[in-house]
Amino acid sequence: MTLDFLEVNFEGYTISKTESFDAKKKVDIVIFTIKNVKRIVKSNYSASWSSTLPHVMILAKKYEYKGQSFNLLSDTKDLYGWYASLIKQVENKPEELKNLVTEITAGAKSEEEKVKKIFYWVQDNIRYIAYENGIMGFKPDNANNVCKKKYGDCKGMANLTCEMLKISGFDARLTWIGTRSIPYTYSTPSLAVDNHMITTLFLNGNKYYLDATEKGVAFKDYAHRIQGQDVLIQDEESFIIAKVPEFDAKHNEEKIIVNLSIDGEKLVGKGENTYNGGRKTRLYNQIGYVAKIDLDEKVMAYIANQDKNNTISNLVISDTYNRNLPINFNYNIEISNCITAIGNEVYINLESDFDFEGILTEDEEFLDMDFKEKYYKNQTTTLKVPENAKVDYMPENVLVNNNEFSFDLKYSFDETKRIITYNKKIILTSGIISYSNFELWNKTIKKLKTFYNDQIVIIKN
Structure with a gap:
């Protein structure tokens, strides 16, 4: 058998490789030895082992039997060939789905609207269940079966999406992809390269990637776990290798504006929250948008x-079920137990979310941190200061900025308008915090804790 050994994540480690031949057994012997191995300390935010730790991928290229040579997975063509052979065994029955597709797309005023109706219907009506048994771990279930059962794994849901689009006259193709926890590309011919299946739509000269397992994701938007990843797309007897577009952190902006005033022992005011990109999709899932049950109560609790x-x-939800627009909440808010009065001194804390407080790395931890999303929070809170009071103290600003994260938290006071403004902007550029940045991260989080626990001091005249 012909084998290749692909060395992955060896950089920074003391690893040696020796090769020898055992003449008696007629076998090659390859030994990898690693020295000074650290104990692995995991946390809730540890990056995947395959993307962080050193390992060897054994690639079975071909074997010889009775003088003949047989290919296994010598290159990407072989990998695709095996995948394609499984697809040929799938027995979709488009005639049984045609009436349903016609019903779903009824009233669509454009080709793109047809696509959205099909894509969103699969999201909302087919439950994702990752049940795989034997060859079904690689072979999609028939589209008709998935539609009838109302559940499927990623392959079944991709197959149903693809088949419905084709019934509507679109060029849709099954597509293999490895999510971000897998560090390999399709230059490596191995079944370990991917763990997921989606649908690629060719429309007006562009490629769009549809992942119906992501509840609430909009057409032309992509979940963080597939952004920037290699895809292997059906192309008749051949294949296409492409890459899913990747968005920057601002694509996921969560913007919050709250304007408050003091009313006795409470703070009262109005707020507006807007959620975009991945934050919007996550919100769909967290508060049960798809189920549409007790939505107002869930949003207010959130x-x-x-x-x-x-x-x-007085909650107002704008564009509640329009996946193509940001989610927007307008509301009135009343906050109790946030004001402490001692004599003529009034202590107030405008912090409400305490983002990332307490998320520290341990001394022995060396796996990169992975928050599984690019994070962008932009929050402004204002407080109207009474005419008979003066601002005596505001917490010291926090400003930390490097290539992977940024924390900018600051208070200011406009004496003319008599308004205190608290601005908070937190950005995780890639969602990954590298081991080399752990020291700065921990120092920053400790600063945050001090800042969050500090208070504004107002003196009543």
């Missing part, structure tokens, strides 16, 4: 951070 001291009222 805005209040499940805190009984926060009372949300």
Whole structure:
């Protein structure tokens, strides 16, 4: 048998390789030895082992039997050939789905609207269940079976999406992909390269990637786990290798504006929250948008951070079920137990979310941190200061900025308008915090804790 050994993530480690031949057994012997191995300390945010730790991929290229040579996976062509052979065994029955597709796309005013109707129908009506048995771990279930059962794994859902699009006259193709936890590309011929299947749509000279397992994701938007990843696309007897587009952190912006004033022992005011990209998709799942049950109650609890001291009222949800637009909430808010008065001094804390507080790495931890999303939070909170009071103290600003994360938190006071403004902007550029940045990360999080626990001081005259 002909084997290749692909060395992955060896950089920074003391690893040696020796090769020898055992004449008696007639076998080649390859030994990898690693020295000074650290104990692996995992956390809830540890990156995947395959993307971080050193390992060897054994690639079975071909074998010889009775003087004949047989290919296994010598190159990407062989890998695709085996995948394509499984697709040929799938027995879709488009005639049984035609009426349903016609019903789903009824009223569509454009080709793109037809695509959205099909894509969103599969998202909302087919439950993702990753049940795989034997060859079904690689072979998609028939589209008709998935539609009838109302559930399927990624391959079954991709196959149903693809078949429905083709019934509507679109050029749709099954597509293999490895999610971000897998560090390999399709230059490596191995079944370990991918773990997921989606649909590629060719429309007006562009390629669009449809992953119906991602509930709430919009057409032309992509989940973080597939952004920037290699894809292997059907192309009749051949294949196409492409890459899913990748968005920057601002694509996922969560923007919050809250304007408050003091009312006795409470803070009262109005707020507006807007969610984009991945934050919007996550919100769909967190508060049960798809189920459409008790939506207002779930949204108010979400805005209040499940805190009984926060009372949300007069909630208005804009474009509730339009996946193509940001989710927007407007509301009134009343905050109790946030004001402490001692004599003529009033202490107020405008922090409500305490983002990333307490997320520290341990001394022995060396696996990169992976938050599994690019993070961008932009929050502004204002407080109207009474005419008979003066601002005596505001917390010291926090500003930390490097290639992977940025924390910018600051207070300011406009004496003319008598308004304190608290601005908070937090960005995780890639969602990954490298081991080399752990020291700075920990220092920053400790600064955050001090900042979050600090308070504004107002003196009543």
